[in-house]
Amino acid sequence: MLLYIMIISNMMVDRHHFIPRLVSLEKLLAGKSHFLFGxxxxxxxxxxxxxLAHCRIYNLLRSETFALLSREPQRIRQEVGSSEQFVVIDEIQRLPQLLNEVQLLIEERGLRFLLTGSSARKLRRGGTNLLGGRARVSYLHPFVMKELGERFHLQRALSWGLLPSIYLSTAPAEDLQAYVGLYLAEEIAAEAAVRNIPAFSRFLTVAALCNGRLINYAAIASDAQVAASTVRQYFFLLRDTLIGWPLPCLGTTVKRKPLSTDKFYFFDVGVVRHLQGGGALRLGAPGTGEAFETFLHHELRSFCSYRGRGSLHYWRSRSGFEVDFILDERVAIEVKAKRNVSARDLRGLRALREEKLLEHYLVVSLEENERRVDGLHILPWRRFLDDLWDGRWEV
Structure with a gap:
């Protein structure tokens, strides 16, 4: 069942939009308690x-709720009635000690919990084990094209990203600036994640400029004026706070030896473009290629996440041949933000095809019509995404 939500925030957002999401909280809780991170x-x-408005909800962003449960975490056990089945704790990372009460209620009364948060870092740091298998973990991502339907506009997505409150905003540039400031203030400074906020802020800018590229810790450390060991810690922090994800290299090729270095992608093209100093983007202008690739990375990662299985890699040989994405070790995907894909653009796919490992070799582009060149499949981006979400590329 598709969920319909109205996006409302303190930002300047059109309040009349109802957008279907692909995540169903009822389905998540039908089988087991869940952490929902995003x-x-x-x-x-x-x-x-x-x-879940009919359920008992503890929102830990409310100061009175946070203060009360900080003093008396056992209040949850005392307040939940015997007839209740589901309980929600929003922003659980703010009070990790509540997981002891949650575990008791799951074991003794069979309750199912939805535990949401923007980071699992504090939960792990506090010595908790995410309930030791008593709850599953799912993620909520920014919008994907399938959710927006006719409301999706590629140029807007590449310019401002797909965070709901920003994609629908009437002032996306101002709201992106506020979002990054909120991340530094609440996820990093307030949680004491790092001691040197100016150094982390410099790193964040340099990391954004390296978005979608091989991670070079020494070069980033030099540009950000911090130690390489600190850069490694900062990248872990980006992942823990769900701001970005490493992309490993497919390592099974034989004829051409692959690299072992990860790439790194930020979770949202609008956020990374803001950190890079970008603004509104015209298709074909400088920066279109990277933005288009980051957008497709988001769609592919969200697809793997929402279906609950699958893998995503890139491939690059030591001799320099490269393919942007490998889905499920079956589908090779080269991304080209071009209206006319040339023979030169197919070199990486042809090199990988010589390994005879995969089933499909695709180019996702800005071309308007589907075509085949020497067995390689060139697809318009919208057709590719429609096929992806319809399950065409699944086993």
Whole structure:
């Protein structure tokens, strides 16, 4: 069942939009308790208020709720009635000690919990084990094209990203600036994640400029004026706070030896473009290629996440041949933000095809019509995404 949520925030957003999401909280809780993680403003709280408004909800962003449960975590056990089946704790990372009460209620009374948060870092740091298998973990991502339907506009997505409150905003540039400031203030400074906020802020800018590239810790450390060991810690922090994800290299090729270095992609093209100093983007202008690739990375990662299985890699040989994405070790995907894909653009796919490992070799582009060249499949981006979400490339 598709969920319909109204995106409302303190930002300047059109309040009349109802957008279907692919995550169903009822389905998540049908089998087991769940952690639902996602970056800030992906819509977790509004999903809760829309679908689970009839349940008991503890929102730890409310100061009075936070203060009360900080003093008396056992209040949850005392307040939950015997007839209740589901309980929601929003922003659970703010009070990791509540997981002891949650575990007791799961074991003794069979309750199912939805535990949401923008980071699992504090939960792990506090010595908790995410309930030792008593709850599954799912993620909520920014919008994908399938959710937006006719409301999706590629140029807007590449310019401002797909965070719901920003994609629908009437002032996306100002709201992106506020979002990055909120991340530094609440995810990093308030949680004491790092001691040197100016150094982390410099790193964040340099890391954004390296988005979608091989991670070179020494070069980033030099540009950000911090130690290489600190850069490694900062990258772990980006992943823990769900701001970005490493992309490993496919290592099974034989004829051409692959690299072993990860790439790194930020979770949202609008956020990374803001950190890079970008603004509104015209298709074909400088920066279109990287933005288009980051957008497709988001769609592919979200697809793997929402179906609950699958893998995503890139491939690059030591001799320099490269393919942007490998889905499920079956589908090779080269991304080209071009209206006319040339023979030169197919070199990486042809080199990888010599390994005879994969089933499909695709180029996703800005071309308007589908075509085949020497067995390689050139697809318009919208057709590729429609096929992806319809399951064409699944086993």
């Amino acid at each position: 970056p800030r403003q992906t819509g977790k709280t509004w999903l809760i208020n829309k679908e």
